[in-house]
Amino acid sequence: MPFRRLILASGLLCSPVLAQDATSTADWEPVPDVVVIGRGLALPPGTPAYGSSTIERDRLTGDASGRVEDVLADVAGVQQFRRSDSRSANPSAQGLTLRALGGNASSRALVLLDGVPIADPFFGYIPFTALSPERLGAVRITRGGGSGPFGAGAVAGTVELVSASRAELPPVSARASLGSFDSAQISAAVSPNLGSGYVTLFGRAERSDGFFTTPENQRVAATARARFRDWSTGLRAVAPIDAQTELQMAGLVFDDHRTLRFQGADSRSQGQDASLRLIHRGEWQVDALAYLQARNFANKVISATSFRLTLDQRNTPSTGYGGKVEVRPPVGPDHVLRIGVDTRISDGRLYETAYSGATGLPTTLRTAGGHETTSGAFVEDDWTIGRLVLTGGGRVDRWTIDDGFLRETTPIGRITSDNRYADRAGTIATARAGALWHLAAPIDLRAAGYTGFRVPTLNELYRPFVVFPVTTQANAALGLERLKGVEGGVDLHPASGLTVGLTGFYNRLNGAIANVTIGPNLRQRRNVDAIVAKGVEATLDWRHGAMLFDASYALNDSEVRAPGQAFDGLVPAQSPRHAASATLGWAPHQGIAKDALLSATLRHVGRQFEDDLQTDALKAATTVDALACMPVLRGVAVEMRAENLFDVAVQTRNQAGSIDLGTPRTLWIGLVVGGH
Known part of the structure; x- marks a missing residue:
């Protein structure tokens, strides 16, 4: 087939794995900024106070799996609404959350790409297949609530x-693989210099x-495989205007x-995104963008x-647009002051037809939608006092x-329901503050508190939606979710190349939106009083020569x-008590095998419940992935990958014993060609 021939003719230089590293450093002295065109402004020095973790390009x-959503699981506690990745999940269920705060498929985490919020304007899910x-x-x-720009969410x-x-x-780069279940992946990019800037044209298909x-014991004649096909293509250009100013343009x-x-x-999801960003790194620093x-x-x-069609959600067009302006005035070498404003606007409609399961005839035509705006102003300051960094700020948002x-109408157009909901608006203030103390060369202490x-x-x-046989109703009266949280942690650097981090946290999400059971096979989205999440997070990062863990x-x-x-005191739906990830790798970076890579990743997710009443449980699962990349010619490598190597049954849905499973053992072989 043409796609397969294209696969065999293409490839991308495989990169060695580098796993997650801590943001704090062994030396308490500030690290000087390194200006890299194509990036945003430098991170404020107080960022590590909030316990952030970084996944580097080589690990991505x-x-x-070759999928961003699976790599995010390297940071334990990061999860989608369901355990499935973007090959076998409904796109509208791919919301992202952290710290076992439960979920109902909309993201409780703010996800940004080069500073731009990327969640779907109508659903709030993340289009992971578009993120090559x-x-x-x-x-x-x-982890934890609160943010500077785009703090809502x-x-x-x-x-x-x-x-x-x-x-x-x-x-020039390209990467191609063939896998189990007649699967194929291909990606390619060209990144020529353009004057003193550059442009990148990229594409991916699978x-x-x-x-x-x-x-197997639940399959029927109508059972189908989780077939998929998707593609994405985009352009990103970075054009310096002068020595301190650059323009970044992106389209997807x-x-x-x-x-x-x-x-x-x-199901089908599609999108067209565009953004424009101006970065100025002069005495007065500016970060302005529109999307x-x-x-x-x-x-x-x-x-x-x-096994008949019961609902055809045939069209859900939505539009999102907004922007921000952030200014960092010169207030002295010990302060990084950020002042800014931002706005996000969402508009969407749904058009769907309900059918009789018995006759297959249409029964109801439904249209629904609305419009949302969130606009805010924020100010934050990071103050360095010797070995101590204090950070804090606040936002005021109008929503x-x-x-x-x-x-709703009948198929012949007779109106059966016409609900118009009252407009609502409000103003809310949120804040966050933290401290980072470089106690000694091997010890960093941090603490933070926040609202969101x-x-x-x-x-x-x-x-409303249906995951047969359960219907979940919408709720136009839903109120805001509001978070309060505190955390504290320590980062230890006991030896060269070794970092150990430990964090304890307490979060309370008031007004949490949950799918609440209100009858047999019937749920409704409602605000519950609160979800309280507390726990401990541990990280370890070790490097020794070509070895890493x-x-x-x-x-x-x-x-x-x-x-x-009835669900008071129960565990929120889709919230495991335990989650863990570990990667062991060998990546020499030099000599004849400098492009080689061997790695294995173990992931564990604990038992969790499908519903609010804890009637259906998803079993704990532990999987192992492996990857080997070996150079065969100059700039050419063969890559072999194995997902779920031991073919563990990962339950992703359990509705009264009706089970869905995640990715089984999947083997890949590919050609990787290109240059660094």
Whole structure:
């Protein structure tokens, strides 16, 4: 087939794995800024006070799955709503959260790409298939609420994805692999210099006949494999205006098709994004950006009893746009002061048709949607006093929810329901503060406290959905989620190349939005009194010559506070108590084997519950992935990858014993060609 021939003709130089490293350093003296074009302004010195972790480019491009969402699991406690990755999950369920705060598929973490929020404007999910690892330079994950720019939405944490810089991009690169289930992946990029700047044109495509998500003993004639095909392509240009100023322009187009569980249960998500960013690194530093997103989603629901189409969510167009301006005035060498404003606007509609499971005839036409705006102003300051760094700031946000409606008609156009919801608006103040103390060369102490908030998405407010046989109703009266949290930690550097981190935290999410059971096979999105999450997180990062070992572990103790409700005191849905990840690798970086790589990654996710009443549990699962990349010619390598090497059954859904499974053992072989 043409796709397979294209695969065999292409490839990208494989990069050695570097796992997550701590943001603090063994030396207490400030690290001088290194200006790299294509990036944002330098990180304020107080950033490590909030316990952030960084995943470097080599790890992003060296995972066995080749998927960003799986690499994020290197930081224990980071999870999607479900355990499936973007090959076998419904796109609308790919919300991201941290610290076992539960979820209902919308992201509780703020996810940024080069400073731009990338969550879907209507649903709040993250389009992971559009995030090609090869285009990224690093990811910084900060657990806990609060943020400077775009603080609304950062109730569980912030995930900042950074595009690769000129130094990290080879002039021409490509990567291709063939895998189990007639799967194929291909990615390519060209990154020529453009005057004193550069431009990157990249693309990625993949397809697969897919694996069965349904256990063998539950399959029926209508059971289908989790087939998928998706592609994305984009352009990013960096043009210096003068020695201290540059313009960054980016565009992205993506398309994603998936089939889940039954024949005809097809989904499609697509989008077109564009952004413009101005960076000035002079005495008065400036970071200004504007962005536009056009997204759409469609999904067909098949009955698990009649195997007929019961719901056709045929069209969900949405638009997101906004921007920010951040200024750092010169206030002396001991301070980094940030002052800024930002805004995000979301608008969306859904158009769907409900069908009778018995007759297959349409019964209801439904249209719903609305408009949201969140605009804020923030100020933060980092003050360095010898070995002590104090950081703190606050935000004031104005939010609005407008033009909400839900309209239902019969197939011949007779109106059966026409709900128009009252406009709502409010103002909310949030703040965060932290301290980082370089106690001695091998010891860094940190502490932080924060508040945060999240406005419910248009999806949560207005769109009901079905995961057969359970129907979940929307709720136009949903209020804001509000977080309060504290944490403290220590980073130890007992030997060269070794860093150990330990963090304890307490978070309380008031008004948490959850899918609450209100009847047999019936749920509704509601604000519960609170979700309280407390726990401990541990990290280890070791380097010795060509050897490396990284590990993280999260122990979460979460419960729902809902006096008088049946789920009071229970664990939030989709919240494991234990999560762990470890990667062992060999990456010489020099000599004849400098492009070689051997690595193995173990991941564990503990037992968790499917629903709010803890009636259905998902078993704990431990998987092992492996990767080997061996150079065969100058600039040419062969790559072999194994996902879920021991073929562990990973439960991703359990509805009264009806089970879905995640990725089984999947083997890949590929050609990697290119240059650093």
